[in-house]
Amino acid sequence: MTAEEIAPLSRVERRKAELRREIIDAAFDCFAEAGYHATGIADIAARLGIGHGTFYRYFANKRDIVEHVITDLIERLVATLTAENAPDAPHSLEEYRAQTVRIGIALADVFGEDPRVPRMLLLEAPGIDKEMSQRILDFYALATSLTAAYVGHGVQEGYLPEDLDVDNTARAINGMIMSSVLAALHDPGIDQHKLRLAIQRVMYDGIAGRR
């Protein structure tokens, strides 16, 4: 744990880490655009202009790279969901509402900026193999627990009903978000703002409430 260990990487090491990063990105591009099974290692290498043997210096095999692509995606998403949005920050329903709006916008940014992200995660990844589909289901579960932390906090603080079914309510909320993501995939021109408003309304008033 000396300073040396944190010393800046050598030029060669930097180049290696950089290429590794580029391969992950190129693989993501290929998988998201053509699909995992339709993509050959040669396609990934060609996109970078490197020999396909080089690929195997950085990743053990095709399964390995997609693992990294997905891990990368999930980490970015989880970072987005948790960054500057601690579950225990809000202390009133209004603050809570404001936070859910912020999170919704952040999510829409991640998913909406590059539609290949949700395409990869929701459409492509689960069909790769049993293990990967389990990983995606686990990711759903993780998202549920993140959302449940927010909901649970609201119950503890008293601005959400104490008899609320925290976990399942979290599932319902996440389902609405996922639905909006899929809607955007199906119809990229959809009005995301209206979509978000509708979800907020169901969340806070129910379909029959207000007015």
Add this chain to the structure above:
Amino acid sequence: MTAEEIAPLSRVERRKAELRREIIDAAFDCFAEAGYHATGIADIAARLGIGHGTFYRYFANKRDIVEHVITDLIERLVATLTAENAPDAPHSLEEYRAQTVRIGIALADVFGEDPRVPRMLLLEAPGIDKEMSQRILDFYALATSLTAAYVGHGVQEGYLPEDLDVDNTARAINGMIMSSVLAALHDPGIDQHKLRLAIQRVMYDGIAGRR
């Protein structure tokens, strides 16, 4: 629409239709259990004890059979969603609510009885290729329009607010249902009843409402 077309099928024709049916079912079994790409035509044929050359007398190629498997699934689901649940049946919020409960139970039956159905539709199919993932997105859109018909009817009848964003609210509702299906895939032992109650509560009261 001549008399001939409705004429009873000959014994041979019946046998052919029957085998066609069996091949679709066997293919569904294989695809749902092992995955589309991991399943070979030989696997499907072997499951039926027929030669794999025979397969090609009934379906043009591997892509063709999965097309039929999915079409079949979607038709069954749409039938469940529409059967005895006309959007214009309910005339009060109470009747509407009762109907959503009925539909929810029916859906849970279809999806819950055989987890391979949602597995195939939500996890396996979208990763097959671009065209198929589009079909699945189209199916989501269709489900949205079905739900939107119910919601829209409620608005017209007056028991739902007239300023409700019908389509997006439908998307939110469907998202909650999808989420419950995925939750069941991740954790088969989950309490479906509690899940349904939580969704109903969000739907009708919002997360902060009632008590």
Add this chain to the structure above:
Amino acid sequence: MTAEEIAPLSRVERRKAELRREIIDAAFDCFAEAGYHATGIADIAARLGIGHGTFYRYFANKRDIVEHVITDLIERLVATLTAENAPDAPHSLEEYRAQTVRIGIALADVFGEDPRVPRMLLLEAPGIDKEMSQRILDFYALATSLTAAYVGHGVQEGYLPEDLDVDNTARAINGMIMSSVLAALHDPGIDQHKLRLAIQRVMYDGIAGRR
């Protein structure tokens, strides 16, 4: 065990068995001529004018075919060594000598007729991998035990000294035979008859014996 089970193979079955045989032979040709590692599955298939995918309908992989090639060779050799030469046939040193001459000639036939046989067995096979080299060593051991049966019989019958080290003498005899095989590989024009006479002389008189 009815007559039916022994019933002649159908035309298709015969053709399959025949092709299987041809693949083994072609593989033997390739391996013996070019070497195991220098031979590709495509080479074997090309030699038969079949698609290389066809190869895999008959053998699991490259290792599998060489296994069969070697098994085949060894079986043929063992058959030669044991056919019409029961170890307990001779009852005097003269009969015994006559029998060793017969066996020697038979061996020379098998090995000499097609030099690819010893080339495959002695030069090519041991270098394939550890398992195969063990198989070849096991074959040497088997040959030792076959020869030892002859020598042991001679001791029991009394025409060989009772204090003879049966196993090691058998090893010595086999070594001389192997040496003559290698000599023929190195110099195909070598006088096999003279070679056999010299071995017989060492066997029965020692290098210093008889005049």
Add this chain to the structure above:
Amino acid sequence: MTAEEIAPLSRVERRKAELRREIIDAAFDCFAEAGYHATGIADIAARLGIGHGTFYRYFANKRDIVEHVITDLIERLVATLTAENAPDAPHSLEEYRAQTVRIGIALADVFGEDPRVPRMLLLEAPGIDKEMSQRILDFYALATSLTAAYVGHGVQEGYLPEDLDVDNTARAINGMIMSSVLAALHDPGIDQHKLRLAIQRVMYDGIAGRR
């Protein structure tokens, strides 16, 4: 043959020669243990802790190194066979016998001390390629001529029969030695002394002689 050529090597040159030697030894280790084809250049380099690019500064390619490994082995064996055992030394059958015993023991030392030596020479090398298998056969022939020199000397001195087939007798003798080497490879615990005695007995008395 100028003074310069015999001049002591510089420190750098000595280091180079040393590393060259180490590479040969490491290659021998790898080839003998894992087999020629299963060994990569990287394995050899790794064993020495050098970069595998460095290998190519000392040897032209993979084939080149194995060539040197084998040359090295053969030279060591020939040195053993000829050292202090001039074919013209013995002048009676007893002296001759004593010498063959000495040579046998020396050979057993070389082969027995490190079983990788015979493994490399007899099992691994011939399967590398045509040229190498020819080299091994040539080595057998060389060994034959070495042994034949002894036998021939015995004939000339008169203590071996004048009508002895010198070359083929030499082949027979070498075959018995090779057999004992293979026996030790198959069964490392074998009693080498008994084996040597049995070979001596066949050599000098024949299988039927003495007692």
Add this chain to the structure above:
DNA sequence: TATGAATGAGAGTTCATTCAT
């Protein structure tokens, strides 16, 4: 001089599809 990153020829293997029987 030593290094190891990059390379791509080439190998084994799979499997959807065809078609003669």
Add this chain to the structure above:
DNA sequence: CATGAATGAACTCTCATTCAT
């Protein structure tokens, strides 16, 4: 009409060799 033998395109992965640093 049913069959499964035959096929070869296509893919993943290895590793000897080169060469810029």
